[in-house]
Amino acid sequence: MQMDLPIVAFKTSSMKRYIFLLGLSLLSGGCQEKKEKLVPRYQSLTESVYASGIIYPRNAYKVFPLADGYIANLSLSEGEIIRKD
Numbered sequence: 001m002q003m004d005l006p007i008v009a010f011k012t013s014s015m016k017r018y019i020f021l022l023g024l025s026l027l028s029g030g031c032q033e034k035k036e037k038l039v040p041r042y043q044s045l046t047e048s049v050y051a052s053g054i055i056y057p058r059n060a061y062k063v064f065p066l067a068d069g070y071i072a073n074l075s076l077s078e079g080e081i082i083r084k085d
Contacts (some may be wrong), residue, residue, distance in 0.1 A: 076082065
């Protein structure tokens with residue numbers, strides 16, 4: 001026994017319209033800008049950076065005495081502001 005399959009006939013205008021709409025929907029969907037949503041979160045620090053080097057100050061002052069000798073008595077404390085009279 002042999003079965004005959006029914007032949008489905010499409011109108012060419014409806015088939016063209018279907019293909020056009022399918023292509024249009026694929027193109028319009030592919031051109032949308034994908035937005036990635038970023039949300040901050042708290043977490044433990046898992047990476048550390050170790051480096052070696054020398055730290056230099058922006059402003060450095062070198063102080064030189066006008067006379068040789070030792071300082072026997074200092075009437076100032078560290079961090080005090082002094083002025084030349």
